Amino acid sequence: MAVFLLITFYFREGGQGKGFIFEKSPINYRMYFKVLAESFDRIEKASSRLAMTDLLAELFKKADSDEIARVVYLCQGQLAPPYKGIEVGMGERFAEEAIAKAAGYSKEEVRRAYKKKGDLGLVAEELLKKKKQRSLFSSELTMEKVFRNLMKIATSGGKGSQQLKIKLLAELLNSASPMEARYLIRIPLGNLRLGIGDPTMMDAFAINLLSEAKRNKKLVKDVEASLKEKKPEKRKEEFDRKLRLGVREMIEDKYNVHSDLGYLAEKLRKHGLKGLNKIGIRPGIPIRPTLAERLPTAKEIIKKLGRCEVEAKYDGFRLAVHKDGKKVTIFSRRQENVTEMFPEIVEAAKKQIKAGDAIFEGEALAVNEETSEYYPFQVTIQRKRKYDIGKMAKEFPLKLFAFDLLYANGKNLMQLPFRERRKRLRKLIGRGKTIVLTDAIVTDSVDEMLLFFNESVEKGLEGTIAKDLNARYIAGARKFAWIKLKRSYRGELSDTIDTVVIGFFKGRGQRARFGLGALLTAVYDEREDSFKSIAKVGTGMSEEMLKELHKMLSKIREAKKPAGVDSDLKPDVWVEPKYVIEVNADEITRSPVHTAGKGKGKAGLALRFPRMVKIRQDKKPEQATTVKEIEGMFKKQKHVRVGG
Ligand code: ATP
Secondary structure: OHHHHHHHHHHHOOOOOOOOOOOOOOOOOOOEHHHHHHHHHHHHHOOOHHHHHHHHHHHHHHOOOOOHHHHHHHHOOOOOOHHHOOOOOOOHHHHHHHHHHHHOOOHHHHHHHHHHHOOHHHHHHHHHHOOOOOOOOOOOOEHHHHHHHHHHHHHOOOOOHHHHHHHHHHHHHHOOOHHHHHHHHHHHHOOOOOOOOHHHHHHHHHHOOHHHHHOOHHHHHHHHHOOOOOOHHHHHHHHHHHHHHHHHHHHHHHHHHOOOHHHHHHHHHHHHHHHHHHOOOOOOOOOOOOEEEEOOOHHHHHHHHOOEEEEEEOOOEEEEEEEEOOEEEEEOOOOOEOHHHOHHHHHHHHHHEOOOEEEEEEEEEEEEOOOOEEOOHHHHHHHOOOOOHHHHHHHOOEEEEEEEEEEEOOEEOOOOOHHHHHHHHHHHEOOOOOEEEOOEEEEOOHHHHHHHHHHHHHOOOOEEEEEEOOOOOOOOOEEEEEEEEEOOOOOOOOOOEEEEEEEEEOOOHHHHHHOOOEEEEEEEEOOOOEEEEEEEEOEOOOHHHHHHHHHHHHOOEEOOOOOOEEOOOOOOEEEOOOOEEEEEOOEEEEEOOOOOOOEOOEOEEEEEOOEEEEEOOOOOHHHOOEHHHHHHHHHHOOOOOOOO
8 A cells, every 4th residue: 555655656746756666575676667668768769879878877876776787787678788698589479469468459450550660669559558458457567577577588488488478578568558568568579779888878877976986086186187178167077078988987997897787887886986896807707808900011010019929810700718617608709608509619628728717718710620721701600509509519610719818717817918918828728629829929020920921811811910918908999909910902991891780772673672782881989879871782792691681681670760870871771780791892981971980070981882791790789890990990091902
């Protein structure tokens, strides 16, 4: 009864104020799902990234420390950090059935409405508004209830599980308001459509720590020392901006070594800025990878790094191996747990790694054991699969070419200079044929570097990566600690670009039969957490590929331009920014058509003669090439052969 009174009070107050109610719950989740749904609705309507971030910060303030992690996951349409691999994952047909059940319509009616609206979330909202049969038992939805049901949907499998999932979702919809229903449907479909990336989340965390930061003498002193503005008002503005940036960087530093935003949010909520000290590197939790910069010639690389280590650049997939006693976990480039896929590497890590616990990285490649030749990428990539793992492991065993060591025997080694980490890595790897060190030389000679580069290319490898012997491991950033040098041919950029598909054009003539003529692609703007158009890609795809792309993209159609996408070009079909494709091009040019790098009186940047190379399943959209990188490549652009 008391709870009911409080609920009534909350609604009379129009959801203002603290926004959650205390109720007796063993797990102490006090937030109502309505609070979340209302925030999502406002975020969806927000006119700018800044407004969106403020709204998120407001929402986080309303959550208690024992529920904030879940709020954080839900904001990105997840139930747990991505590395745990828990996906609600429900097919559209089943979601339609749940809506039909809850709203009292037939499945056909729901499907017809979906065809018209193109968004099942909106369909659920509309149909619930017109609800024909009111459920007798509808009650206010708590976060706890939503979480419990979604988790059951995510984890139930086997016979009869589809019906159970429909029932669980319909149960939630029965108690939901139309607006809540919009999000309750979108979450299991894996498309929340809010466009909130990790940077926006961290900005929102930073906002909520600002008043504490202003009381932190050291921080304030550091920021004040960096101020340039003289006029008091402007100086204050600069101070606020830099302080916020400073706090955001402190948060990101931790996120880079402990990629779990929910966990971070919880620690910050409980302990404020001091919470950051409690977050560190731990085997079993992914670390964001360090990334390579580009320079077009060996000469420039030597000029930049001086004496450096030059390693062969293998074209397989990057794996981070975490050994914790007898437990081995393997993460992919996009920090997914892929342990199950690579049993031979798990075994080798147990046998070959001479440390109780360790985190190291390497590139995995299928190698022909008889000829010792590397298989091409197309063969290696077949090892990324969920079925027939044992059979494929026998047919195409992997070798892991280890290249960095981040942690061993309870110690974080990321701050050590690379030469020291490499030395320890060499000692760490015991005898065996699965885990080996990358081929490498140490040199300060351009000629030696080129010789090594050419030998690597002749062996069928991609090129080389030069490494700064004195650099620490810089998680999550592309700095000049690593510089790649790739094979490239006259008339090509010295590196391919990883773009995100944001839409497609249907195509005319021959192409019309595939329903896809060209892809509209974008690069990632880290500062704005948005995707900016850079190229229309219509060549480089085989017929097979066109068919596959059309199938993949049709599943993620959007009725309008998705949140977080910035493009003046309008494709025939918008899609959720989800897939990364690697594109080659002749050069980067200025173009009024595209939005990447546009602004301050400058036209955007575009790829000239772009052609598709392959789908990059190992990359998340936020790991695509960034606007900043494109700008850098544009400035450095030279049509010279590598090494020439
Ligand atoms: P990035 O990973 O930099 O975003 P990418 O995946 O397109 O981009 P490149 O930039 O071409 O790859 O090169 C960096 C990648 O090369 C690493 O992420 C790793 O997967 C791979 N690699 C192969 N050999 C090595 C090596 N010896 N040292 C480090 N990385 C290597």
